[in-house]
Amino acid sequence: MRDRLLPFLLVLTLLDLAFVQATEVVATAELLPLWGLTVAAPWLRRLQRWLWCRIAWNGGVLVVFALLVRHATTSGLLHMLEDGLVLAVLCQVHLLNNIGARQRPDLVFFNSLLVAFVTSFFAPDLSWSVLFGLHAFALVAALQVNVLVRRGDAVDGAAVRGAVHHAVGQATAALVLTGALFVLLPRDFTRQGWLGDALGDPGTAEAGLAERIHLDDARPVQLGEQVVVRIRAADGGEVPSHWRAIAFATFDGATWFPQEAGPLGSRFATDPPWDRQPDGSWRRTARGEPGGHATAERRFRVRLHDVRAGRLPLPLPATAVHPRAAAGVMLDTRSFGGFVMLTTEDAATNAFEYDVDVAGAPRAVAVTGRTRERFTALPERGVPPTAHALAQQLRAALPADADVPAIAAAASDWLQQNRRYGLPGEPGFARNLGEFLLGTGAGHCEYFATALAILLRLQAVPCRVVGGWLAHESDATDGGVVVRSRDAHAWVEALAEDGRWLVLDATPAADVTARRGGAASWWDASWRGLEDLWSEVVGFDGRRRADWLQTLLALPGSLAQQAWANAPVLAATLALVGLLAYRRRRRQHEPAIVEYERAVRAAGLSLLEGETPRELLRRADAGAIEAARLQRLHRAVQNHERQRYGRPASAGDGGTT
Amino acid sequence: MRVRLTELGAKGLLLLAALEVAFLATSYSNLFFLLIVFCAVLGLLGLASALRSLRALSVLALEVPPGPAHAARPVRLTLAVRRRTFDLAFVLETDGEEIPLPAVATVVGLTTLALDLPPQPRGVRTTRAVRAATRFPFGLFEVRRRWPLAAECITHPAPAPATAGAAQRGCGDGSSSAGSGTAVVAGLRPFRAGDAVRDVHWKATARRGTPIAKEREPDAGREPAIVVDRRGTAAELEPMLATATAAVLALGTATRTTWFRSQGLALRLAPGTAAPRELLRWLATATPLPADAPPPDRAPLPQEATRA
Amino acid sequence: MPPANPRTLDAPALRADLTRNLADVVAVPPTAVEPILCALVAGGHVLLEGIPGIGKTLLARTIAQSIAGEFRRIQFTNDVMPGDVTGSAVWRPDLGRFALVRGPLFANVVLADEINRTSPRTLSCLLEAMESGQVSIEGRTLELGRPFLVLATRNPVEFHGTFPVPEAALDRFLVRVELAYPEAVFELALYGGRDCEARLREVRPVVDCEQLVALRAQVDEVAVRPAIAEYVYRVVQATRVHPDVQLGASPRAALAWLRAAKGRATFDGRDYVLPDDLKALALPALAHRVFRRDGAAAAPLLAEILQATEVPL
Structure with missing residues (x-):
């Protein structure tokens, strides 16, 4: 058995x-x-x-x-x-x-x-x-x-x-x-156990924005599906692909450090500074460009899903940022032309929304010698010998008077065409930068960006590595673009002679998007939706719980607000639910019996064991019961008798067992 | 209704406790929390479900037909089940002992179940209640419910196979016709212990070398009797009762009215009818009498033909 | 709906008429009359029990006269032979052949008096005729009257010269009615009024035999819904498992009970059975089919069961 x-x-x-x-x-x-x-x-x-x-x-x-x-x-x-x-x-x-x-x-x-x-x-x-x-x-x-x-x-x-x-x-x-x-269930989401994180996950690194880039971190990368940002163009058009959140200026051979780190770091004004306006928004103009504020050409609405990301993604040519009401979130500018977000503990919401105005081209800055020096600095050790040879080879292929854009494009194109893309943990991944430059190992965006930055600095082109997000996946629901944690990216900005920053992405775009998937079929889309939901579960915390509860509590209110629009749907749903409940109840209890029992209770009587409805009626008639209730009882008994004992409406069958 | 943790439930509780300790020992993790909640929900759901299924059940009637000792027989339980219920084990509660019945896998609606009562020793028991237990759905809890239902459970002696062995020890079976019939001889058969000496066919005995007795036509006018003399020891009484039971049960196919007699009992049994419950109850409870007790009661009719 | 028969009777009115007729002549309480009328309309037979001299014969004659039927009476003694009941073939020298002489059973209403004083053989002959509605004499099968109602009386067992009536025989009677001394009002009216015979002569038929037979067809049409069937089952099952009961009600007893209840429903002008019908007729229909271990009357026990058994809603 x-x-x-x-x-x-x-x-x-x-x-x-x-x-x-x-x-x-x-x-x-x-x-x-x-x-x-x-x-x-x-x-x-x-x-x-x-x-x-x-x-x-x-x-x-x-x-x-x-x-x-x-x-x-x-x-x-x-x-x-x-x-x-x-x-x-x-x-x-x-x-x-x-x-x-x-x-x-x-x-x-x-x-x-x-x-x-x-x-x-x-x-x-x-x-x-x-x-x-x-x-x-x-x-x-x-x-x-x-x-x-x-x-x-x-x-x-x-x-x-x-x-x-x-x-x-x-x-x-x-x-x-x-x-x-x-x-x-309320609970402490930040509880530390006695054993700490001993059983936590030491094995993988989550793709995302980091405050440092460690090239020697060979842990496998998790391509998380969690939605980080949603971006929608106000005019419904294209959205810029590269949204920068942090810039790295200093390289020590294995690690990139943020531009503002180190002594005097924040003093280097390499990008047009942001000015806070009385209305709470932030604007900037290009240095050396008289004529006041730049005119906004396009506007994007951005929703950052987790304020704890700490950095505000912006396109390079952004000219204005309009934060929308978000209590407990404060912005602070950084010298690379971006913002950090400071949140207070009691921040009301998890998400942060803002509008970005973007001008057609990045503004120029005045380039000083110290700036140039800082952005071409290379460490004594840690630059692979291959890099020197490669830089010379690339420079030799160009005319002697080639300008920065030309040099940068040549190096970027060469890397894009000649080096393989791969993720840590995959077979064939480069063990170090040397292997990658040599071509024996594959690398990911940080390798491509580092390699390009080194090649450019070796040719005396000032440049920096930028961390941010690649916006490439169109969002089926609102026609905008959705950015997930796996879309974290690194690329290079080179400083042209005229003081403009150029965006250079040496990573083969096709590989990245293929690896990181763009929504293709309905199946992918629905799978993606499920992954969003699941990421919500895995990353559930106090704020999300509060959001959920708020949504749930607000549900009746919002339904009431939209009652007129949803009235037919609402009515149909209610009718369906009612019908199902009625049928279920009917299957268990005949309505005639239910009404009979109610009438008996209303008359203040109780059903005795072994008593027939008519006997009960006689008992009721003998007692002093209010006329209306007695009448109701009479009706209920008659109806019950007709329904349960009487000949069924479809005549002919009087059979029993 | 009473609830008991089963072995599986106890193990599950231990596992849950261990997981809870592990959960507290490590830093908070959403999935760990989710899994622990799932386990706890599963346990509570199992309990609620089991309670619900027994609440939907009511035992309306219990009927225990008389049956022979040391043999299974069906017990009829009439149930009204409002929603499909699984895994029901019934137990009959009698004075001081509990008789388990075979389990039922699933049941719904108004039904009468025929469940085999395990073999019982001879005697009459009165069941006090019927108890149902279920472990469904998950086997973590056992829920029990009890319905007081009285029924008489008569276990009469197992009928002896129809041989003459018992007759030696003093039980006469009236349907055996040797010595009890008319003068018309119907044939010859081997001598059986208990045959009268005058029925021995001496010539045939001498011819064959083994005792041969005359078989006589049954007497239509007389009413045969089954007589059980209870004087003696229990060991002597038991085979006698077994033989008597076989004879009584065979009365359903008999063609003549038969008497059943013993100390304190004289019953007239109509032909072609099942043995009366009263007689079966007597057979179930009969006890030996001391040797100086009076002989079995006389039948009211003068003609009776058997020995004690 | 009952069939659209031109002969369809107003059953409630008929009951009123019959009851009035009976009340005019004999002093029988209404509770005793109802089962008898139900048996009449349901095509069953009645076992009357009670001391002699409380008007059993008069009751039977009144019924016969009310339905314009033929009345016969058989006084059973221990030497009554089956032929005396059914009739026999007699040699008629004047005709030069055997002629059939019909016994007293050939009537519409037969009073079988003191059936426990006759031999089992004669009794079984009577029961067979009651069951099948026909008798066989000399190989010829003859139909008995239509309708055919037997009112049998039985003397209390402790009387001398009686045989016990076997359980199977009792089962043939649809209802058993126990007649006690009439209540004082009825009895006083009896003494104060005119002679019984005179009043009997004044009884007018309220229905004819054919109409009664048609009414029986109407009884067959009465509906029994599952809830009612469940109630019948519960009560019957309770009698079977009750520890004091030796022999509970058989399925045939349950069917007889239902049949009597259908008769009551018809008289009430309903085409469906109510639990009330069943409760009203439970004692007359079941008490003589349930046997207690101690031999006492089953009626109190039945009343107890009825009071405890839940009526399915």
Whole structure:
């Protein structure tokens, strides 16, 4: 009879394997045998009848177990968790092959829950959530069937089907309740545990904006799907692709430091300064360009989803910033022409909205010798020898009087065409800048930007590396552009002779967008939407919770506001809900009975055991009951009698049992 | 309704506690919180669901037919179930003991279940209540509910196979016709213990070398009787009761009115009818009497043909 | 809806007429009259119990006269033979052949007096005729009267010279009515009025036999809804599992109960059965079909069950 349970346990084990597979911390080759053993379990477990098969099986399990333990103890903490995962699924497969004979399924349930728990630390992405949803259904169904098969022979296929049908409802209810509690339960989102972050995720780095660029950080990069910014052009047109948030001026051979860091850093006025206007907005004019404020040519509306990003993304030629009401958020200018955001603890909202005016071309600044010197500085060590040769080679290919734009374009084009794009953790990724420049390793945007900056500085072209966001994914909902955390980008700005900053992006654009995906089909779009939702869950915090609660509380109000517009939809929904509730109630209680019971209660009577409605009516007539209520009782009894005891309206059938 | 944590539930609670400790030990993580909430919700949902399913159930009637000792027999339980209910285990509560019935996988509506009562020793029990237990949906909790329902459970002796073995020990079965019939001899058969000496066919016995008795036509005019003499030890009484039970149960196919007699009992059993409940109850509770007790009651009719 | 039959009767009016006729002649309380009328219209038979001399014969004759039917009476003694009841073939020398002489069963209303004083053989013959509505004499099957109502009386068991009536025989009677001494008002009216026979002669028929047979068809049409069936089942099942009961009500008993209830519903002008019909007729229809262990009357126990059994809404 346990055989009826086996398919459910098989599904659970397969889901566990999928969990582990989705984390990508265990090589596929290691998991492949386990997949095979799981799928073959219905046949393999028959072999357990023979002693030698059992000995071979248990011996094999022990050997693999020993190997895993040895591997785990000799490698680092990171590998210990990986080995633990493999061990967990190995146990699962082992149990599956012994269910019924010597094992009860309890351990399978708990183990599979644990696998779900542990993998959530490794890869809390959307695929994990989908797997967990499936897992919830499979687990509930398996638990229910387990209760039934415990009874032995009484179970038939119909009962199991009924239980599975029941399980769908139970699992849905459990998931919905969990979601509701997740949003509603107040808790400390910043709680530090006793163990601190020991079990946290040391393995990957999230793509995003950093205050430093560390080229020697070889951790795998997570391309997060969380929405960072939404941008919409007021005129509905194109949106500039590069939104800068931070500039790096100093390079020490491995790390880029922000422009404003270091002694006197903020004193270098390299970009037109921002002036705060009485209305709270910020404007700037180009230095050396008399004539007051620049005229706004285009306006963009920007919504920054998380104020804690700390930096305001702006296009290089921005001339005005109009913050929209956002209590608790303050802006402060920086010398590279950008802003930092300062938030107070009680900031009312998580998101920050502002409008940006952009002039057609970047404004010029007066270039001083000290500026030039600062932006062409290179460290004594850390510049690969390849770079010198490459710089000379590129310079030689140009005419002697080539200007900055020409030199910059040549270097940028060369890198774009001759160097490969790749992400840390991928096979073939460069171990250092030298390998990348040599062409033996692939690199990501920071490598391309650093390489270009070094090549330009070697040719005495002042330049800096800029961090920001690449806006390339059009947003289906409002026709604007959506920027996700995986769209974090680095590029180079070179200072032309006339004091203008030029935007140079050496990273092959096609590779970036292919890797980072632009919305193509409805499937991608809906997947993207789900990822947005899931990122909301993973990144849930006090502010988001407050936002959700606010939205929920405001829902009746906003519905009331839009009541006229939504009236038909609202009415239809209410009618549908009412109809469903009525039908459900009707299925359980005939309206005639409900009305009868109500009338009895209204008359202040109670139903006696073994009393017929007419007897009750006689009792009521004998007592002193208000006339209207008595009349209602009479009507209810008559109606009930007609409905429940009387001949049915469709004549002809007076039959009973 | 009473709720009990099952073994699986206890293990699950331990796991939840361990996870909770781990959750508190590490820094806050949304997914960890989500999973713990899911586990807790699953437990509470299981409890609520089990309570709901038993609340929808009511046991209307219980009927326990008389049956032989040491053999299973069906018990009829009439249930009204408002919504489909799974995994029901019923227990009959009698004075001092609980008799489990086979489990039911799923049931809905107004139904009568025939569930096998496990073999019982001889005797009469009165059930006080019927108890239902379910572990559905998740097996984490067991919920029980009790309905007081009285029913008499008569377990009469297991009928003996129709051999003469028991007759040796003093139980006469009136339907055995040797010595109890008319003068018309219907045939010959091997001598059985208890046959009268005058019925021995001496010639045939001498011819065959084994005792042979005359088989006589049954007497249409007389009413045979089953007589159980309870004087003696319990060990002697039991096989006698078994034989008597076999005879009583066979009365459904009998063609003649038969008497059943013992100390303090004389019953006239109409042909072709099932054995009366009263008689089965007597068989279930009969106890041996001391040797100096009076012999079985006389039948009211003068003709009776059997020995004690 | 009842069939659009020109002969459709006003059943409530008929009941009123019949009740009035009976009240004019005999002093029987209305609670006892109702089951008898239900049996009459439902095509069942009645077992009357009570001490001699409280007007059982008069009751039967009044009913016969009210329905314009033929009345016969059979006084059972222990030497009454089956042929005395059904009739037999007799040699008619004048005709030179056997002629069939019909027994007293060939009537519309038959009073079978003291049925527990006759031999089981004669009794079973009577019961068979009651069940099938026909008798076989010398190989010929003859229909009995239509309608055919047997009112049997039984002496209390402790009287001398009686046989016990077997359970199966009792089951043939749709209802059993116990007649006690009439209440003082009725009895006083009885003494103060004119002679019974004189009053009986004045009874006018209120319905004819054919109409009564048509009314029976109407009874068949009465609806029984699932809730009612469930109530019947609950009560019957309760009698079966009650610890004091030796033999509970059989499915046939339940059907008889329902049939009597249908008769009451018809008399009430309804084409559906109410729990009230069932409750009113439970004691007459079930009490003689339920046997207690201690041999006591089942009526109090039944009343207890009725009071405890929930009526399905």
